[in-house]
Structures are given as C-alpha cells and as structure tokens.
Amino acid sequence: MDVVRLVLDLLYPPRCPFCGNVLETWEEGMCRRCQTNLPWMQTDGKRVEFCEKCLSPLWYQDGVRRGMHSYKFRGGRDHASLFGLLMAQCLTDRWGEPMDCVTWVPLSARGLKRRGYDQCQLLAQQVGQRMELEVVPTLVKVRDTKRQSSITSPSARRANVSGAYALQEGADVAGKHIVLVDDVATSGATLEECAACLRMGGAEKVVALTLAQTKK
Numbered sequence: 001m002d003v004v005r006l007v008l009d010l011l012y013p014p015r016c017p018f019c020g021n022v023l024e025t026w027e028e029g030m031c032r033r034c035q036t037n038l039p040w041m042q043t044d045g046k047r048v049e050f051c052e053k054c055l056s057p058l059w060y061q062d063g064v065r066r067g068m069h070s071y072k073f074r075g076g077r078d079h080a081s082l083f084g085l086l087m088a089q090c091l092t093d094r095w096g097e098p099m100d101c102v103t104w105v106p107l108s109a110r111g112l113k114r115r116g117y118d119q120c121q122l123l124a125q126q127v128g129q130r131m132e133l134e135v136v137p138t139l140v141k142v143r144d145t146k147r148q149s150s151i152t153s154p155s156a157r158r159a160n161v162s163g164a165y166a167l168q169e170g171a172d173v174a175g176k177h178i179v180l181v182d183d184v185a186t187s188g189a190t191l192e193e194c195a196a197c198l199r200m201g202g203a204e205k206v207v208a209l210t211l212a213q214t215k216k
C-alpha cells in the first residue's frame with residue numbers, strides 16, 4: 001500500500017457503500033453483514049423488449065437504494081469497482097453465451113456536464129475489464145428527459161424516453177452480441193429504447209445488465 005493511499009484511508013476510511021459502516025481491514029469492497037443480508041436476486045429479471053434477458057445481482061431495495069444513491073448523487077465513484085464486480089459475476093452465473101462487447105445507456109451532454117462522470121460508463125468499463133470484453137460507446141442521448149424515478153405510470157415512462165436515444169454515427173453493431181449496461185432497471189423503458197436502437201443497427205443479441213432492478 002502506498003503512503004498516499006494510507007493517509008487517505010486514515011482520513012477517509014473506506015466505507016461499505018450499502019450501509020455506510022467503516023470497513024474492517026479484512027473486508028474488501030463491502031462489509032460482511034451486507035454480503036449476507038442484501039436482497040440478492042436468485043432469478044432472472046424482468047422482461048425487457050428487444051433484450052434476451054435483463055440480469056442484475058440485486059433487487060433495488062434496502063441498502064441497495066442507499067448505495068446507488070450515493071454512487072449517483074454524492075460522487076461515489078469509488079463504488080464502481082465493487083458494483084462492476086457484482087455485475088460481472090452475475091453475468092457469468094446467469095448467461096452462458098460468449099458476448100462481443102459491452103456498451104452502456106449514456107447520459108445526455110448536459111447530464112454529463114452536471115455530474116462530471118457517466119455512472120453507467122464507469123460500470124461498463126468495470127464489467128468489460130473483468131469479462132475481458134471490449135467496451136464501446138454505441139449510443140447517444142439526443143434529448144434531455146425527466147428522471148424516470150419522478151414518473152409513476154409505465155406508459156408515461158415509455159413516452160418520456162421515446163426517441164431520446166440514437167445509435168452513434170459510425171457505431172458498428174451489426175451481427176454483434178452486446179451487453180447493455182445501466183445502473184438500475186425500473187420500468188425497463190430506457191433499456192428497451194436503447195436495445196431497440198442497437199437491434200435496428202443490426203445487433204444480433206442484447207443482454208441488459210444492471211446493478212439492481214425493481215420487483216415490479
């Protein structure tokens with residue numbers, strides 16, 4: 001361990017992203033309690049149009065909401081490594097086929113400027129690194145949308161993201177088997193929209209992979 005890391009760890013001890021407790025030295029990434037108690041998904045997830053499957057290691061509830069919230073809104077970039085690991089493990093466990101590349105649901109230019117980083121891109125990079133898959137940008141968000149979590153009805157959510165994404169110019173997805181990364185799947189409308197763009201560009205298979213998903 002280098003000195004800078006040591007000092008930083010003393011000043012800002014690593015915390016479990018899900019419960020906020022300071023990690024013991026023998027705990028890696030998350031605390032043992034959360035490892036046991038988090039709502040792990042034991043099944044395949046919701047149906048998402050244009051996707052073979054929608055896979056996630058966790059249900060979006062309890063500490064998982066807290067972890068995701070701090071990742072997205074309090075600059076918890078450090079969580080990307082742990083979250084990406086959990087997602088890569090989930091993909092390995094539940095999807096047997098080899099894939100060609102990893103891509104992600106992008107923020108709009110404005111959203112990226114506001115947050116300073118694209119949380120789904122970071123997750124995609126972590127997944128790609130662990131699965132030894134190329135990580136390629138394929139999609140652009142062409143207009144700003146309301147936050148999906150601020151809308152309750154499924155049809156209104158679909159309308160909110162309808163036409164909001166497009167295939168990037170020159171993106172080569174034809175015939176590819178693609179892992180599409182997002183942070184949380186709620187109605188699935190955003191993933192559906194992005195997967196549709198990929199399939200219209202000729203992608204052969206799309207598997208959606210998120211850290212967590214809601215039960216409904």
Ligand SMILES: [Zn+2]
Pocket residue numbers: 016017018019020021030031032033034035
């Ligand atoms: Zn914890």
